[in-house]
Amino acid sequence: QVQLVESGGGLVQAGGSLRLSCAASGRTFSSYAMGWFRQAPGKERVFVVAISSIGRITYSPDSVEGRFTIFRDNAKNTVYLQMNSLKPEDTAVYYCAAMLGVPGQKTVQYRYWGQGTQVTVSS
Numbered sequence: 001q002v003q004l005v006e007s008g009g010g011l012v013q014a015g016g017s018l019r020l021s022c023a024a025s026g027r028t029f030s031s032y033a034m035g036w037f038r039q040a041p042g043k044e045r046v047f048v049v050a051i052s053s054i055g056r057i058t059y060s061p062d063s064v065e066g067r068f069t070i071f072r073d074n075a076k077n078t079v080y081l082q083m084n085s086l087k088p089e090d091t092a093v094y095y096c097a098a099m100l101g102v103p104g105q106k107t108v109q110y111r112y113w114g115q116g117t118q119v120t121v122s123s
Contacts (some may be wrong), residue, residue, distance in 0.1 A: 001025075001026065001029075001064045001086075001112075002026045002029070002032065002098050002111075002112040002113035003021070003025040003026070003112070004022055004024050004025075004096050004097070004098060004112055004113060005023050005026065005038055005084065005122045006020060006021065006022050006094065006096050006114040006117040007023070007117060008020040009023050009035050009049070009093075009094060009117030009118045009119045010119070011121075012086055012119070012120070012121055013121070014087055014122065014123050015078050015085060015114055017043075017082070017083060017109040018083050018119060019080055019081070019083070020036070020080065020094055020096075020119070021078055021079075021080055022034065022079045022080070022096030023076075023077060023078050023100065024077045024078065024083075025068075027096075028072040029074060029077040031053055031068075031102035032053060032098040032100060032101050032112075033053055033100070033102065033104075034050065034051050034070075034072060034079040035047065035048075035050035035051075035096065035098075035099070035103055035104075035105075036048040036049050036050070036070060036079075036081045036085045036095070036097075036105070037093070037094070037095045037096075037107060037110075038090075038092035038094045039092055039093050039095070039116075040089075040091060040092040041092075043058045045095065047105040047106070047107075048064055048068065048081070048094070049068055049069075049070045049081070050070065050103035050110050051070045051071065051072055051079065051103065052102065052103050053107070055072070056103075058105070060105065060107070063073070067083065067084050067086075068081060068082065068083050068084070069081075069082040069084075070082075075082065077097060083090075083119070086119075087121060087122045088123045089121075091119060091121050092118075092119060093116040093118050094117050094118075094119055095113055095116045095119065096114045097112060097113045097114070098111060099111060
């Protein structure tokens with residue numbers, strides 16, 4: 001069982017930055033691939049970026065690469081999402097998720113989920 005708790009969301013102006021954190025319980029955090037997803041109001045939850053257990057990063061096909069970075073600290077059982085040059089369209093609830101194996105881009109592939117943290121970007 002893995003429990004995930006996100007933090008770091010908030011209100012930021014366009015062009016600003018935020019760093020989200022996702023703290024995981026359990027001793028096997030380093031074995032899990034970790035992903036970040038987001039869900040805008042009225043829309044489905046979509047993949048943003050993931051990092052494998054050995055640090056390989058997979059970005060979504062949209063334009064977050066170059067603005068968003070994922071990294072993990074296995075000693076702290078934490079994965080981070082650094083978001084720079086934020087845009088109003090980045091406004092969403094951001095979720096972290098954990099899965100074993102090669103990180104996927106579909107929600108159904110992830111077994112454990114956090115409760116989400118709201119990110120609001122004002123124009």
